[in-house]
Amino acid sequence: MLTVDPGRLVDDGDRVLDVGCGEGRHTHAVAMADVDAVGLDLDRERLVAAREGFADEVADVAEATPGFVRGDAFRLPFADGTFDVVVCSEVLEHLPDYRRAIDELDRVLAPGGHLAVSVPRYGPERVCWALSEGYHQVEGGHVRIFAGDDLRRAIEGQGLRLVDREHAHAFHAPYWWLKCFFWERDAAGEPPMLLSAYERFLEWAEFESPPLVGAAENALDRVLGKSLVMYFEKP
Numbered sequence: 001m002l003t004v005d006p007g008r009l010v011d012d013g014d015r016v017l018d019v020g021c022g023e024g025r026h027t028h029a030v031a032m033a034d035v036d037a038v039g040l041d042l043d044r045e046r047l048v049a050a051r052e053g054f055a056d057e058v059a060d061v062a063e064a065t066p067g068f069v070r071g072d073a074f075r076l077p078f079a080d081g082t083f084d085v086v087v088c089s090e091v092l093e094h095l096p097d098y099r100r101a102i103d104e105l106d107r108v109l110a111p112g113g114h115l116a117v118s119v120p121r122y123g124p125e126r127v128c129w130a131l132s133e134g135y136h137q138v139e140g141g142h143v144r145i146f147a148g149d150d151l152r153r154a155i156e157g158q159g160l161r162l163v164d165r166e167h168a169h170a171f172h173a174p175y176w177w178l179k180c181f182f183w184e185r186d187a188a189g190e191p192p193m194l195l196s197a198y199e200r201f202l203e204w205a206e207f208e209s210p211p212l213v214g215a216a217e218n219a220l221d222r223v224l225g226k227s228l229v230m231y232f233e234k235p
Contacts (some may be wrong), residue, residue: 001206002166003025003089003118003227006030014084017108019073019101020091024050024066030085031066038083040071059126073101081110089118092151093125093142099154106158106234115160115232119146124173124226132180134187148228167225170217175202178225 012034018027021039031037047068071077086109092098136142155218178195205213
């Protein structure tokens with residue numbers, strides 16, 4: 001499940017960094033193209049899963065060779081201007097000092113490069129916080145709710161220019177509302193039938209990808225999209 005659209009960012013030969021790559025969903029996607037891709041994360045187990053997952057996905061694509069690096073978003077282990085494209089998807093809401101991370105994203109991005117950032121959208125996220133304290137109090141969980149314009153101004157303050165913004169994952173907003181409403185039961189391993197059924201629907205929609213279902217979610221993104229996605233260009 002991709003939140004950022006690599007097709008809007010990446011050209012052949014680009015150097016691409018996925019900050020907070022987790023298990024590598026965006027790194028895997030961009031590495032299918034003719035690019036030098038690097039996924040960075042602080043979690044060792046997720047990096048191992050990212051490496052293994054990519055090997056399983058593209059065992060027959062010898063030229064696809066992404067790198068995976070353990071590192072901190074506050075101190076990226078790369079020289080200034082190393083990358084043509086930087087992706088930071090669903091990461092900044094976890095960081096106490098997100099502005100410091102934005103400084104680093106800008107620092108390693110080359111002039112003329114592109115930055116894509118996504119965070120949980122204000123409205124759906126506010127509902128999650130209202131329904132469950134556990135949702136945002138788990139270790140490593142969300143520490144803030146972003147107002148989109150505030151995040152945009154913080155990034156534009158680095159001199160980057162907003163190119164476009166959109167919303168994504170409309171079907172995931174109701175799922176997380178249900179998950180938050182039944183948080184204690186779900187955490188105890190006793191999710192209600194409604195939550196389990198909706199989770200199966202999401203899996204079906206993702207892996208089967210029926211065109212009409214995808215079109216329906218795209219139509220709902222403007223209203224219900226769980227994620228805010230912004231695309232920037234560096235002068």
